[in-house]
Amino acid sequence: MNRAVVLSLANVLFKSYFRASRPGKKNPFASPLAIVALDVAVFLAPLLLIWYVLPYVPEDLAPLARSAAGQAMIGLPLIITSAFILTGILFELGQGGGLSSSEPVNWLPISPRGYVIASTLSVLAAYSFFLAFGLGATVPLALYYGFGEAVPSLVLLSLIAASWGAVVVEVIRSATNRVSSSVYRRSGKLGVAIRLALLILLLVAVQLAFNPYVLYMVLGGVAGGVGLFWFVPMVWPSVAIIDLLSSRIAEAALFGVGTLAFTYAIFELASRLRERYWSPAQTTIRVSSSTAYLPAGRSLFFLSPVEFAIAAKEFRSFFRRRDMARFLAIPFILLVAVLLPVVVGQGNVRTEVSSVGLLLSAEISFILPIMFSTIAFGQEGKAIANLYVLPISADQLIKGKLFPSLLISIIAVLAATGLMQVLSPLMPLEYLGLVVAVMTVVTVESLFGLGVGSRYPDFTLGPRSRFVTMMGFFLAFFVGGIMAIGLMSPIALHILGILRLGGSSFTAGIVAAIILTCAAGGALSFLSYNYCKKGVQKLLENLEA
Amino acid sequence: MEAIRVESVSKSFGTTRAVKDFSLIVAAGEIRGLLGPNGSGKSTTMKMIMGVLKPDSGSINLLGVDVLREPVNARRMVGYVPEAPHLYEYLTAAEYLDFVGTAYGIEPSARKERVEELLHALQMEEHINEVMSGFSAGMKQKVAITAALMHRPKVLILDESMNGLDPRSARIVKDIIHRLADGGVAVLFSTHVLEIAEAICHSITIMNEGSVLAEGTVQELRAQAGLPGSSLEETFLKLTGSEDTAKIVEALKL
Numbered sequence: 001m002n003r004a005v006v007l008s009l010a011n012v013l014f015k016s017y018f019r020a021s022r023p024g025k026k027n028p029f030a031s032p033l034a035i036v037a038l039d040v041a042v043f044l045a046p047l048l049l050i051w052y053v054l055p056y057v058p059e060d061l062a063p064l065a066r067s068a069a070g071q072a073m074i075g076l077p078l079i080i081t082s083a084f085i086l087t088g089i090l091f092e093l094g095q096g097g098g099l100s101s102s103e104p105v106n107w108l109p110i111s112p113r114g115y116v117i118a119s120t121l122s123v124l125a126a127y128s129f130f131l132a133f134g135l136g137a138t139v140p141l142a143l144y145y146g147f148g149e150a151v152p153s154l155v156l157l158s159l160i161a162a163s164w165g166a167v168v169v170e171v172i173r174s175a176t177n178r179v180s181s182s183v184y185r186r187s188g189k190l191g192v193a194i195r196l197a198l199l200i201l202l203l204v205a206v207q208l209a210f211n212p213y214v215l216y217m218v219l220g221g222v223a224g225g226v227g228l229f230w231f232v233p234m235v236w237p238s239v240a241i242i243d244l245l246s247s248r249i250a251e252a253a254l255f256g257v258g259t260l261a262f263t264y265a266i267f268e269l270a271s272r273l274r275e276r277y278w279s280p281a282q283t284t285i286r287v288s289s290s291t292a293y294l295p296a297g298r299s300l301f302f303l304s305p306v307e308f309a310i311a312a313k314e315f316r317s318f319f320r321r322r323d324m325a326r327f328l329a330i331p332f333i334l335l336v337a338v339l340l341p342v343v344v345g346q347g348n349v350r351t352e353v354s355s356v357g358l359l360l361s362a363e364i365s366f367i368l369p370i371m372f373s374t375i376a377f378g379q380e381g382k383a384i385a386n387l388y389v390l391p392i393s394a395d396q397l398i399k400g401k402l403f404p405s406l407l408i409s410i411i412a413v414l415a416a417t418g419l420m421q422v423l424s425p426l427m428p429l430e431y432l433g434l435v436v437a438v439m440t441v442v443t444v445e446s447l448f449g450l451g452v453g454s455r456y457p458d459f460t461l462g463p464r465s466r467f468v469t470m471m472g473f474f475l476a477f478f479v480g481g482i483m484a485i486g487l488m489s490p491i492a493l494h495i496l497g498i499l500r501l502g503g504s505s506f507t508a509g510i511v512a513a514i515i516l517t518c519a520a521g522g523a524l525s526f527l528s529y530n531y532c533k534k535g536v537q538k539l540l541e542n543l544e545a
Numbered sequence: 546m547e548a549i550r551v552e553s554v555s556k557s558f559g560t561t562r563a564v565k566d567f568s569l570i571v572a573a574g575e576i577r578g579l580l581g582p583n584g585s586g587k588s589t590t591m592k593m594i595m596g597v598l599k600p601d602s603g604s605i606n607l608l609g610v611d612v613l614r615e616p617v618n619a620r621r622m623v624g625y626v627p628e629a630p631h632l633y634e635y636l637t638a639a640e641y642l643d644f645v646g647t648a649y650g651i652e653p654s655a656r657k658e659r660v661e662e663l664l665h666a667l668q669m670e671e672h673i674n675e676v677m678s679g680f681s682a683g684m685k686q687k688v689a690i691t692a693a694l695m696h697r698p699k700v701l702i703l704d705e706s707m708n709g710l711d712p713r714s715a716r717i718v719k720d721i722i723h724r725l726a727d728g729g730v731a732v733l734f735s736t737h738v739l740e741i742a743e744a745i746c747h748s749i750t751i752m753n754e755g756s757v758l759a760e761g762t763v764q765e766l767r768a769q770a771g772l773p774g775s776s777l778e779e780t781f782l783k784l785t786g787s788e789d790t791a792k793i794v795e796a797l798k799l
Contacts, residue, residue, distance in 0.1 A: 288674040293639050293660050295646065295653035309647035313633060313640075320635040320676070382631035388597035389627075390648040391620040540616075543597040 006114045006121075013122035035125055039132040046136040054144045069141035070245055073154050076134050077161035077237035082210050083130045084165020086333075088123060089172065089203055089326050112274035116170050116267065123166035131162045150244045153256070157237035160263055164234075165210075167266050172206055174273035176322060199325035200332055207333045210234060233262040303399060306392060310400025317379060318372075318404065324379065327371055331412050334363055357420025358434070358492055365413045365438035366445055366484035372405035373449030374476045377539065378457040378467030388543045394536045398450065405446045413438040429507060430495055433514045437491040440521030441484050447528035448483065452476040454535035483524055490516045547606075548573040548700050548731030549594060554603030556589055556755075563589045564600070565755040571731045573608075573699070576722060578746030579735040582785055586755040587735045588628060591704050594733065595625050607700055621649065624698035626706035628735075630689035634678040638669065638688050641677065642695065649696035656695065663691040666721075667714050682709035690718060694725075701725060701732045707741055719745055739777045749777075751784055759784050 014032070057065050110118075135155060142151050176199055208214065236259045243252035298312075299305045318324050338360045377384065387397060417438060421431055456472025466473070490513035549571040556564040564586040571577045579587050592598040594605055596616030605612040612619045633641055639660075646656040664670045667687040677685060686709045693701065701722070707715050722745060726732055736742050742749060743763055751758045751766070759769050763780075767773050770783040782790070 286675050288637075291671050291673055293642075293657055293664070293670075293673045295639075295656040295660070296643050305647050306650075309644045313636065313644055316640065317633070317635055383633050385597070385627060385631055386633065386645075389595055389620060389623075389625045390645060391617045391650075392648055393617050541599050543592060 002114070005110060006118045009110060009115065009118035010121035010125070013119055014125050032125065035128060039128050042129045043132040043136040046133060047140050050137060050140040051144070054140065065141075066145040069138075069145040069147065072138045073142055073147060073150065073245070074238045074241050076138050076154065077157050077241070078235070080131055080134055080158050081161045081165045081168075081234070084123070084127055084162055085168050085206060085210050087127055087130075088165065088169030089207070089329070089333075113271045116167065116270045116274055119170055120163060120166040120267075120270075123169060124162055127166075128162075131158060134158060147245060150241060153244055153252070154241060157240060157256070157259060160259055161237050163263060164266060167263075167270050168206065168210070170270040171266065171273055172202065174270065174277045175202055176325075193319075195322075196319055196325055196328065199322065200329040203326060203329040204332045204336060208336055211337060213337070233258065233265075236262060303403060304396065306396050307399040307403070310392070310397065311403040314376070314401060314404040318408070321379075327375065330371060331364055331368060334360065334367065335416075338363065357416065357424065358495060361413055361416045361420065361434065361438050362441070362484065362488045362492065364416050365409065365441040365488075366480065368409040368412055369405050369442045369446040370449040370476050370480045372408060373402070373446045374453040374456075374472060375467035376401045376405065376450055377453045378459055380457075381459050384457075384459060385543060388540065394533060394540055397540070398532060398536055401450060402446055405449070406442060409442045409446065410439065413442060426495065427510075429510050430491075430498070433491045433510050433517070434495065436514050437488050437517050440517055440525075441487050444483055444487065444521060444524045444528050445480050447525060447532045448480055449476055451528060451532035451535040452480075454532065454539040457539070487517055487521055487524070490514075546573045547571075548575075548608055549577075549733060550604075550606040551590070551594060552604045552606075554590070554593060554600045554605060556586075556593060556598065556600050563755050564593070567603070567752075567755065567757060569750060569757070571733055573729045573731050574726050576726045576732040576734060576745055576747045578742040578749040579733060579752065580737075580739070580742060580749055580781060581752035581758075582787065585752040587752055588704055589755075590752070591625075591702050591733065591735060595623060595702060596620060621696075622699045623702060624693035624696065624700070625702045626686070626689050626693045626704065628705045628708065629682075630685050632677050632685055632688060634680075635676060637674050637676050638664075638680075639673045641688060642692060645692040646695055651696055659695045659697075660691060663694055666717055667691065683711060683714070686710055687714060694721070699730055701730055703732065703734045705736055706734075707736060707738065715741075739781055743777045751781065753785050 011032070054065075135158060138154065139151055142148060142154065236255045240252045240255035240259060243249075243255060296312075299308045303311060318328060338356055380387070414435070417431070417434055420426075425431075426434065452472050452475055453468055456469040456475070458467050458469050458472075468476070491510075494509055494513045547570055549569065551567060551569040554564060554567045555562070567586070567590060569577075569590075579590070581587050589598060593600050594607070594612065596605070596612040596619055599613065607619045608622055610619045610622070633644070636644070642660050643656070646653075646660070651659070661670065664673060664687075667690065669684065669687050669691070672680070672684065677688065680688070686706065690706060693703075703722075707718065710718060719741070722732055722734070726747075734742070734746060746763075748760070748762050749766060750760045759766055761769065763777055766777070766784070767775055767780050770780045772780055772783055775783075
C-alpha cells in the first residue's frame with residue numbers, strides 16, 4: 001500500500017465532498033487547513049465558555065457536576081461513533097450503482113485496504129467538527145473536576161471511536177452494494193421490493209447497534225458491576241474510561257487494547273467487503289417479463305395526467321434507487337430511537353407512551369416532509385434536463401413533486417398517531433387536535449421544503465452527493481424546525497399539560513388550540529406556497545444542472 | 546415559412562461570453578447543420594432555442610411562439626435530443642416514454658402505436674420493460690430519439706444525437722430526419738462528424754467563439770473558404786483557423 005497514493009485519494013474524496021455540490025464555486029472549507037482552523041474554533045468555543053462558567057457553579061452542586069463530568073467523558077466515544085454513523089448514512093451513501101461501478105478508483109491501482117483507509121480519513125476530516133466540539137465540551141469538565149490524567153486517553157479513545165464510525169460507513173457502503181446486485185439479479189417488482197426492505201433493515205440494524213441509548217444501557221450493566229455485557233466491543237472505549245476514572249489501570253489498558261483490536265477487526269471487515277463487492281455489478285433489470293408496451297394514462301381526481309406522471313416517477317425513484325433507501329429508512333430509525341426508551345424503560349406507561357408518541361408524531365411530521373421535499377429537485381441529478389425540455393409548467397411540477405412527499409409523510413404520521421392512540425388513547429377531541437396539528441405541519445413543511453429544494457438543489461450524483469446544498473439543508477431544518485415547533489405547540493402543550501400535570505381536559509382549551517393551529521397553518525401554508533412557487537419558476541428559467 | 550428565428554441572442558456565464566449577438570433563421574422543411582469547435586456555443590444556442598437557458602439579450606421565436614414568454618407552449622412543438630441524454634435510469638424504457646408521452650399530452654393509444662413503431666425501427670422493442678440503468682450509451686440515445694419523435698414535433702433539435710448509435714440505427718435516424726424534413730419539419734442538427742453533416746444538411750452554420758463564422762450550403766462554404774472542390778473537413782478547418790494540425794501532432798514527440 002502506497003502511503004502517498006492513499007493520502008492523495010483521501011484528499012480527492014475530501015475535496016469531492018465539499019466541491020461536488022458547488023461546481024465552479026470556491027468552497028472556503030475545501031482545504032485541510034480550513035478544516036483544521038474550523039476544528040480549532042469549534043473546539044475552543046465550548047472549552048472557553050465552559051471553563052469560564054464552571055467557577056460559578058454553586059458549591060452544593062459540585063458533586064453532581066463532578067459526576068456529570070465523569071458521565072460526559074464516559075459517553076463521549078459512544079456519541080461520537082453514533083454521530084459519525086448517522087451522518088454517514090444520511091450523506092455518505094448517496095451514490096447510485098452506475099456511478100459506483102464507473103468510479104476511477106475501480107481501474108486505478110488502488111487496493112481495497114488503501115481505499116478504505118483513504119475514505120475513512122476523508123470522512124474523519126469532513127466531520128471532524130463533531131469530535132472537536134465533543135472534546136471542547138468535555139475536556140474543560142475533566143480538567144476542572146480533577147480527571148486531567150484521563151484526558152489524553154479520552155482524546156485518543158474518542159478519535160478511535162470516530163474512526164469506527166467512518167469505517168462502519170464503509171462497511172455499509174459495501175453491504176448495500178452486495179444487497180443491491182444480488183437481489184436485483186432476481187429482477188422483477190419483487191426483487192425491487194426485497195432490495196428496498198433489506199436496505200432499510202440493514203440501515204436500521206446498524207443504527208440500532210450503535211444507538212447511544214442501547215449502548216448506555218449496556219454500559220450501565222458493565223459499570224454497575226453486572227459484567228454481563230463486557231463482550232460488547234462498541235462500549236469498550238467507554239469501559240476503558242470508567243476503569244481509568246476508578247484508577248483500575250490494568251483493566252483500562254486491557255479494554256484499550258481491546259478497542260484497538262476491534263478497530264483492526266472492523267477495518268479488516270470493511271477491506272474484505274470492499275474487495276469482494278468492489279463495485280455493484282450492473283445487471284439488466286427486467287420489471288416485467290413481457291416485451292409488450294402497455295401505455296399507462298392514469299390520473300387522480302386532484303392530479304392531472306401530467307402531475308400524476310411526475311408523481312409516479314418520484315415514487316419509482318424512492319423505491320428503486322439504492323441511494324434513496326436511506327431516506328426511506330429514516331422513519332424506521334426514528335421509530336426505533338424514540339420508542340426504544342419506552343419499550344425498555346420503566347415508569348407511568350400512559351404518560352410515557354403519550355409523551356413519546358407526541359414527540360414521534362411531531363418529529364415525523366417535521367422531518368419526513370422537509371427531507372423528501374428538499375431533495376425533490378436535487379435527486380433528479382442531470383436528468384432534471386428532462387423537466388426543462390418537456391412542456392411542464394411550474395404548477396404541474398409542484399403538484400407532482402409534492403404528492404409523494406405528502407402521501408408518504410401523511411401515512412407515516414397517521415400510523416404514528418394511530419399507534420399512540422391504540423396504546424394510550426387520548427380523548428377524541430385531543431386526538432383530532434393532534435391529527436390536525438401533524439397534518440398542518442406536514443403541509444407547511446412539504447411546501448417550504450420544496451421551495452428550499454428548488455433554490456438550493458445539489459444535482460451532483462456522485463461520491464458524497466446530498467441532493468441539497470448545506471446552506472439549503474440548514475435553512476430547511478432551522479426555519480422548518482421553528483415553524484414545526486410553533487404549529488405543534490398549542491396542541492402539544494395542551495396534551496402534555498393534561499398528561500404531566502394531571503389536569504382534566506377542557507373542551508374550550510383544545511378547540512382554541514385547534515383554531516390557533518389552523519389559522520397559523522393556513523397563513524404559513526400560503527407563505528410557503530408562494531415561496532415554493534417562486535423558487536420553482538426561477539429554477540425552470542435556467543438549466544444549471 | 547420560418548420555423549426557427551433567433552435574433553441577436555447573447556449569453557454569458559460569469560465573465561465568459563458563450564454566445565455573442567447570434568442570429569439564425571431555419572425554414573420549415575430545412576435541415577440546418579450547426580457546426581463549430583468544442584466550446585463554440587452550439588449547445589448553449591440549442592438550449593436557448595429550447596427555452597431551457599435564458600438569453601441575456603435577443604429574441605427567439607418558434608413557429609410564431611415567443612420562447613422567452615411562452616416556453617411551455619414552445620416546447621410542445623419541439624423534439625430535442627441532447628448531446629448526452631440524461632434519462633431517468635431507474636425507470637424502464639416504457640415508463641420513461643410513458644412519462645414523456647403524458648407530458649406531451651399524447652393519448653395512450655397513439656402513444657402505443659408511435660412508441661412501438663419507433664422502438665421496432667431502432668431494434669429496441671426487446672428492452673422496453675428493462676430498467677435503463679443497464680443500457681449502453683447507444684441504447685439510451687435510441688430511447689431519447691424515440692422520446693423526441695413520439696409527439697410528431699414541428700421543430701427537431703438534435704445536439705450530436707448520432708453519438709453511440711450503431712451504423713444501422715444511424716442510417717435509420719438519417720432517413721427519419723430526411724422524411725420529417727420532407728414533411729415540413731425544421732431540423733437543427735449539430736455534429737462533429739462532418740461527413741454526416743454533409744450527407745444530411747441542406748445548409749450549414751459554422752459557429753466559433755459564440756458567433757456565426759460562416760453560413761450557407763456546403764458549396765457556398767467552400768467558396769467562402771477559397772477551397773472549391775475540397776472536403777467539408779478541410780473547409781471547416783480553414784474557416785475556423787485550425788487547419789495546421791500536422792505540426793501540432795509532430796510537436797507531441799510520441
